[in-house]
Amino acid sequence: MKYRTVFDIIGPVMIGPSSSHTAGAARIGRVARTLFARQPDVVDITFYGSFAQTHKGHGTDIAIVGGILDFDTFDRRIVDSLAIAKDLGVDVNFHVSQDEADHPNTARIKLRDKEGFQLEVVGISIGGGKIEMTEINGFPLKLSGNAPTLLVLHEDRYGMISGVSNALAKYKINIGAMEMARREKGSEALMVIETDQPIPERLVEEITSMPYVLSVSVLMP
Template sequence: MKYRTVFDIIGPVMIGPSSSHTAGAARIGQVARTLFAEEPAKADVHFYGSFAKTYRGHGTDVAVIGGLLGYETNDERIRDAFSQAKNAGLTVQLHEEEALTNHPNTVRIQLRNRGKELELVGISIGGGKIEIIELNRFALRLSGNNPAILVVHQDRYGVIAAVSNLLAKHELNIGHMEVSRKEKGEEALMVMEVDQNVEESLLKELRSLPHITQVSKIHD
C-alpha cells in the first residue's frame, strides 16, 4: 500500500488512542450514517477479530457510535458517545463475534428506522483509512477517501453505459468503478469513486434513468 503523506501513516487528527481502532472505526460509522441518509433509531454493531477483543480498551465502540451520530474523528463528543446516542434516540447493541474474517479490524453495522434497513461491512486498514467491503449483501470495495456515487439498479443492458455517459456530460472523472449483482438479471449495485464533489442535480438526473431504483452519494 502506498502512502501519499506522513499523515497517511500516523492517521488523521482524532480522539485516541489508535488510528486503526478509533479513527478508522469512526469513519466506517460515518459512511454507514451517510448511506442510511437519515437518523437511525437502532444500530447493531458486530465486532470481529482484533476489534472484538480490544474494542473497549481502544475506544472502537464509542468511535463507531460517534461516526453513526455524524461526528468527525476529532470531535470530543466521541468520548461520551453512549450518552450522546441515548439523547439522540439511537439504541445501540454491541456484539462480539467469534467468526473468522479476512481482516482483523472488521465491523458489521446494521441500521434500522421505521422499516428502513441498511447493512454494511467495513474494515480499518491503518492510518485512519478504511474500506467498505459489503453493502446490503453486495460485495464491493469502497475506500471512503473520495467522493462516490452508489447506484442500485436492475441488471439490464445499457444501464452502466447510460450512467457513465451522464457522468461524462457533467465532466466527472471516474477514478474507480465496479459493479456487483446478486443474480443475473436481478438487482445490482454500481459504485463509482470520482474526482469531484457530486451535485444534487446530477443525482436527480441519475434517479430519472430507466431501471434505476436508488442513488446515493458519499463526499470526501
C-alpha cells in the first residue's frame, strides 16, 4: 500500500485510542448522518468481525454514535456521545453479529425517524481513519467520502446518466469517479459521482427537478 502523507499512517486528529476503531467509526457514523440529513430517533448499529470483538474496549461504540450525532473525529463530546444521544431522545441499540464480513472492521447502521424515513448503510474502516461505504439502502457501492460526492436515486430509465452528466458539465464540474447500481432492470437505480469541485445547491435543485429522479444527496469531505 502506498501512503501519500504521514497522516495516512498515523490517522487524522481524533479522540483515541485507534484510528481504525474510533476515527474510522466516527467517520462512518457521520457519513450516515449526512446522508440521513436529520437527527434520527432510532439507531440500530451492528458490528462485525474485529468491531464486534473490541468495540467497547476501543471506543468504537461511542465513536460511531458521536459520528451519527454529527461530531467530528476530534470532537471531545464523542466521549459522552451515548449520554448525549439519550438526552436528545435518540434510542441507540447495539448488536453483535457472528456472520463473516468482507472486512474485519465493518458496521451496519440503520437510522429511522418518527415520520418513517429510514436509511441503512454499511461502512468499513480501512485504517488511518479512512473508510469505505459499501452499501446504501441495499445498493452495493464503494464510497470513500474523500471527495465531494453526488448521490442520485432515480428510476432506471434511459438517458439518466447523460442528463446528470450534462448538468454537471453546465456548472463546469469535473467527474472524478462514477458508479452505478440498480436493484433490478427497470427498478430503482443509484448514481454515485465523485467530483473535483464542490457541488453547488443550485445544481442539486436542478437535478432534483429532473424527471424520474427520486432523491439527491450530497456528501462533502
